[in-house]
Amino acid sequence: MLKKRFKKIALSFVLFVSSIMYAHGDLSIRIHEKTKEISKDTTNSKLYFERGFLYQQHEEFNKALSDYLRSEELGNTEKLLKYRKAKIYFTLTDYHSALKAVDQCIDPPDVKPQKLKAQILMKLKRHSEALDLYDLVIKNTLDIRPEDIVEYSTIFLAMDSTNYTGAIKAIDIGLDKLGDHVVTLQLKKTDYLKRSGQVKKVIEQYNSLITENTRKEFWYYKKALYLFELNRLSEANIALQQTKVTIEQLSPKLKSTSALKELQIQVNKLEKNIHHEN
Amino acid sequence: MKTKISSILLLFVGLSLQAQEVFISNGAEWKYLDDGSNQGTAWYGTEFNDEHWNSGNAQLGYGDGDEVSTVSYGPSSGNKYPTTYFRKSFDVSDHTLYNLLVLKAIRDDGMVVYLNGTKVWSDNMPATYNYLSHAIATVSDSGEDAWLSQNVSNNLVTGNNVIGVEIHQRSVSSSDISFDFKLTAYDELSTEISRGPYLQSGTPNSVILKWRTNIATESSVHYGTSLNALNDTVSENTPTTEHEVLISGLDPNTKYFYEISNSDGVYLAGDNEMYVKTAPEAGTKQFVRAWILGDAGTGNQNQLNVRNRYYNYVESTPKAANQTDMMLFLGDNAYNSGTDSEYQAAMFDVYSDMLKKSVSWSTLGNHDGYSATSSTQSGPYYDIFSLPKHGEAGGIPSGTEAYYSFDYANIHFIVLESYTLHNSTTQMDWCRSDIQATSQDWIVAIFHHPPYTKGSHNSDTENQLRKMRENFLPILESNGVDLILSGHSHSYERSYFINGHYGTSYSFDATTHTVGSNGHLSGKEDSADGAYTKANTDTKGAVYITTGSAGKISGGSLNHKAMYSSLNQLGSCVLELDNDAGTGQNLTVKFLRDNGSITDYFTINKSDITLSTDESYTPDSEYVKIYPNPTEKVLNIQLLKTDKFKNATVFNTTGELVKKVRRQKIDLSNLPTGMYFIEINTNENSYFKTFLLE
Numbered sequence: 019m020l021k022k023r024f025k026k027i028a029l030s031f032v033l034f035v036s037s038i039m040y041a042h043g044d045l046s047i048r049i050h051e052k053t054k055e056i057s058k059d060t061t062n063s064k065l066y067f068e069r070g071f072l073y074q075q076h077e078e079f080n081k082a083l084s085d086y087l088r089s090e091e092l093g094n095t096e097k098l099l100k101y102r103k104a105k106i107y108f109t110l111t112d113y114h115s116a117l118k119a120v121d122q123c124i125d126p127p128d129v130k131p132q133k134l135k136a137q138i139l140m141k142l143k144r145h146s147e148a149l150d151l152y153d154l155v156i157k158n159t160l161d162i163r164p165e166d167i168v169e170y171s172t173i174f175l176a177m178d179s180t181n182y183t184g185a186i187k188a189i190d191i192g193l194d195k196l197g198d199h200v201v202t203l204q205l206k207k208t209d210y211l212k213r214s215g216q217v218k219k220v221i222e223q224y225n226s227l228i229t230e231n232t233r234k235e236f237w238y239y240k241k242a243l244y245l246f247e248l249n250r251l252s253e254a255n256i257a258l259q260q261t262k263v264t265i266e267q268l269s270p271k272l273k274s275t276s277a278l279k280e281l282q283i284q285v286n287k288l289e290k291n292i293h294h295e296n
Numbered sequence: 297m298k299t300k301i302s303s304i305l306l307l308f309v310g311l312s313l314q315a316q317e318v319f320i321s322n323g324a325e326w327k328y329l330d331d332g333s334n335q336g337t338a339w340y341g342t343e344f345n346d347e348h349w350n351s352g353n354a355q356l357g358y359g360d361g362d363e364v365s366t367v368s369y370g371p372s373s374g375n376k377y378p379t380t381y382f383r384k385s386f387d388v389s390d391h392t393l394y395n396l397l398v399l400k401a402i403r404d405d406g407m408v409v410y411l412n413g414t415k416v417w418s419d420n421m422p423a424t425y426n427y428l429s430h431a432i433a434t435v436s437d438s439g440e441d442a443w444l445s446q447n448v449s450n451n452l453v454t455g456n457n458v459i460g461v462e463i464h465q466r467s468v469s470s471s472d473i474s475f476d477f478k479l480t481a482y483d484e485l486s487t488e489i490s491r492g493p494y495l496q497s498g499t500p501n502s503v504i505l506k507w508r509t510n511i512a513t514e515s516s517v518h519y520g521t522s523l524n525a526l527n528d529t530v531s532e533n534t535p536t537t538e539h540e541v542l543i544s545g546l547d548p549n550t551k552y553f554y555e556i557s558n559s560d561g562v563y564l565a566g567d568n569e570m571y572v573k574t575a576p577e578a579g580t581k582q583f584v585r586a587w588i589l590g591d592a593g594t595g596n597q598n599q600l601n602v603r604n605r606y607y608n609y610v611e612s613t614p615k616a617a618n619q620t621d622m623m624l625f626l627g628d629n630a631y632n633s634g635t636d637s638e639y640q641a642a643m644f645d646v647y648s649d650m651l652k653k654s655v656s657w658s659t660l661g662n663h664d665g666y667s668a669t670s671s672t673q674s675g676p677y678y679d680i681f682s683l684p685k686h687g688e689a690g691g692i693p694s695g696t697e698a699y700y701s702f703d704y705a706n707i708h709f710i711v712l713e714s715y716t717l718h719n720s721t722t723q724m725d726w727c728r729s730d731i732q733a734t735s736q737d738w739i740v741a742i743f744h745h746p747p748y749t750k751g752s753h754n755s756d757t758e759n760q761l762r763k764m765r766e767n768f769l770p771i772l773e774s775n776g777v778d779l780i781l782s783g784h785s786h787s788y789e790r791s792y793f794i795n796g797h798y799g800t801s802y803s804f805d806a807t808t809h810t811v812g813s814n815g816h817l818s819g820k821e822d823s824a825d826g827a828y829t830k831a832n833t834d835t836k837g838a839v840y841i842t843t844g845s846a847g848k849i850s851g852g853s854l855n856h857k858a859m860y861s862s863l864n865q866l867g868s869c870v871l872e873l874d875n876d877a878g879t880g881q882n883l884t885v886k887f888l889r890d891n892g893s894i895t896d897y898f899t900i901n902k903s904d905i906t907l908s909t910d911e912s913y914t915p916d917s918e919y920v921k922i923y924p925n926p927t928e929k930v931l932n933i934q935l936l937k938t939d940k941f942k943n944a945t946v947f948n949t950t951g952e953l954v955k956k957v958r959r960q961k962i963d964l965s966n967l968p969t970g971m972y973f974i975e976i977n978t979n980e981n982s983y984f985k986t987f988l989l990e
Contacts, residue, residue: 031311126335161696201692234949274834276773
């Protein structure tokens with residue numbers, strides 16, 4: 019019995035170790051093959067560079083860095099190497115080294131190194147410089163994403179935690195570039211408006227989201243909750259009743275999702291709280 | 297018919313006007329020097345004496361086994377010569393006959409081309425280079441045999457002309473180089489399609505048509521519901537080689553044929569196999585077929601075999617033969633780096649027949665992401681696909697093509713980006729908002745990195761896979777997702793009918809993580825196990841498929857505990873949605889192997905499929921009734937029990953009070969049309985209802 023158990027444990031251990039060894043399937047195999055190539059040509063800077071990238075994708079960052087440094091020692095001066103080195107240092111939270119590396123690959127109009135540098139400067143709390151750089155990134159990137167806009171907006175608050183005007187302006191730039199109805203940016207804007215106490219505008223935001231969406235129950239609830247937090251109980255109750263009615267109108271299938279069931283629980287809880295306050 | 301004849305005539309006339317000569321054809325004989333020496337700059341001039349060079353016919357190179365002439369890489373396979381030189385002389389009797397030259401090359405890995413001593417083309421090479429320089433990137437897989445093309449102005453001279461080409465290795469230990477070349481001179485180039493056409497972002501009323509031409513020209517599409525009556529036209533007059541035309545104002549669920557032209561006439565005539573069938577209106581309950589391709593982009597025979605088996609399947613299937621409503625690409629569509637030429641070889645050249653009549657959708661794979669360009673953060677993937685970022689195909693606006701959603705019939709598709717955004721709270725917010733905005737009967741999610749796999753990747757340990765599982769599955773599952781499609785692992789793995797498993801494979805427990813009485817079984821409708829079922833009263837349960845073997849297989853332990861079936865087999869998946877015998881629908885997915893057999897399939901059945909969210913619906917109450925609803929002018933309130941009416945307040949959608957009355961008959965004629973809420977207060981209670989004012 020004991021032998022059987024031991025065998026089982028041993029087998030599990032072997033499977034576990036091998037699953038880690040080949041955790042990345044193709045990548046592990048490719049690293050292995052690249053290592054063989056390096057062993058035949060130990061002064062080839064390109065091979066170290068290539069293996070470094072494989073390690074980086076495999077998230078073995080220290081090994082990746084070691085390969086990049088070796089590639090540099092062997093004469094690789096490519097900007098891409100500096101960029102990847104900077105990314106690794108950034109991941110390893112060695113921001114000073116990251117900054118040094120990224121400065122060696124800044125090459126307008128490439129926005130990627132500029133964006134990375136801005137992120138590094140943020141970490142080093144050099145917010146003003148980060149902002150200047152991110153301004154350039156926002157202006158020059160052709161395919162800007164909501165993620166970039168949100169990150170850009172956080173710089174304003176990092177510089178001054180009360181500068182919601184700046185943060186909201188950043189979001190508005192994003193809405194202008196990407197479209198007024200990008201919900202993630204509208205949500206972020208609502209969040210900033212809330213935190214800066216701009217009640218009327220927050221309500222306008224919720225009303226916009228309610229109007230624009232066919233399914234409204236979650237937006238009604240969020241509005242009701244917000245109004246309750248402001249102690250505007252009568253309005254909160256209207257929004258809550260609207261939540262309940264719109265839930266009632268949903269198909270049985272939608273009402274049965276766990277998200278809706280959870281919403282129902284929250285609605286009931288809020289209704290009790292409103293009545294209690296009343 | 298009239299259109300066809302005139303097109304043929306135009307083509308004939310066009311050809312007869314053109315002077316065209318092939319000065320260098322593929323497979324031609326070349327002079328070459330493969331001694332690793334530094335030839336400086338004289339070697340590509342017209343006066344250079346290359347008598348001492350070797351000769352051989354293309355394809356020239358080494359390492360692939362397909363060379364006609366093998367060149368040398370030097371004495372050491374671990375230290376191959378970076379540069380091999382090629383020259384070819386040819387005579388031109390009268391260079392003034394021509395206006396432009398079309399150069400085409402197979403190059404592995406980097407290449408610089410000179411014509412009569414002038415550099416005219418460089419590909420995959422750094423800006424500055426010498427005889428020891430290596431190419432920028434490895435050319436592999438489909439790229440090794442891909443013909444690149446470049447138009448250059450006429451640099452010929454009357455008499456002797458010389459082409460010089462230097463091919464550079466990627467590294468001293470790289471396995472191969474390849475070279476072949478063609479040069480054709482034209483007085484005037486006729487417009488030819490070099491990519492596509494292909495369909496993007498299909499909606500019930502529109503589609504985007506894209507294609508590439510060899511020369512810049514206007515974009516003009518003629519279309520109609522009959523091949524003989526392509527009477528409607530959409531045009532863009534700015535000359536371009538990258539054409540993208542939005543055709544709108546179409547009817548839903550309708551087939552439109554099309555042809556492509558410019559100011560000279562039609563250069564791609566319509567035919568029976570070139571059309572767009574618009575999507576049905578959202579919510580329509582009808583048969584749907586989707587072809588699902590994961591990690592297809594090898595450009596090799598495996599990919600072709602998988603493709604051919606699907607073509608055979610769809611031609612011969614008894615239900616809806618030849619109907620493919622969409623192609624779903626699960627990422628890694630073009631190895632190794634998703635470059636434009638790799639996409640040409642691995643996607644456009646392979647699936648051209650289907651792409652021109654079936655809308656294709658895609659999610660970004662890691663290999664697609666390797667060719668992202670720094671200046672735009674985009675790259676070939678985003679240039680090639682035109683995906684809806686403003687909610688134009690259904691769903692809510694994301695602002696980015698990285699993640700988006702679309703509707704087809706009564707299915708809502710949510711496409712996520714798992715390569716760089718697996719931790720993005722912004723993407724999570726959008727995903728939650730989008731799935732909570734849909735009322736569709738079926739929900740399918742697509743992203744490249746699978747939450748469950750033990751194929752060539754391991755979802756227990758790899759960060760992107762783990763994060764997709766932990767960050768996105770709770771959102772999707774709590775909102776009723778039915779099917780999740782991923783690639784990345786080059787095999788086929790299909791889960792049981794499961795819910796709530798967010799840990800490692802070892803933590804999967806069939807008793808708690810499978811759903812329903814048969815969730816731990818096969819889901820095969822025609823077996824004793826029966827189809828998986830989802831009823832209106834319980835929407836839990838989804839099947840997860842990792843299907844990344846449309847181009848290659850890579851094995852792995854293939855023992856994830858959540859999987860019902862794990863197969864190291866080449867193949868693609870076919871999704872078919874059809875009505876069941878009652879009021880429900882069956883969603884069936886089949887794994888179609890490269891040998892034509894179906895080695896796994898399952899069905900999810902949903903009963904009582906109906907159109908959802910009737911805005912004017914207001915459930916009957918035993919206490920209060922309002923009528924008529926919808927109403928055009930007057931609304932009546934009727935109390936059904938002993939309540940005594942006090943007053944009523946009418947609110948608009950945003951909760952603004954618009955009317956307060958003390959009567960049970962309300963005149964609404966001064967209000968704009970739309971949805972309203974009414975609070976009815978009695979001596980006993982308050983009641984809320986909605987009504988629609990038309």
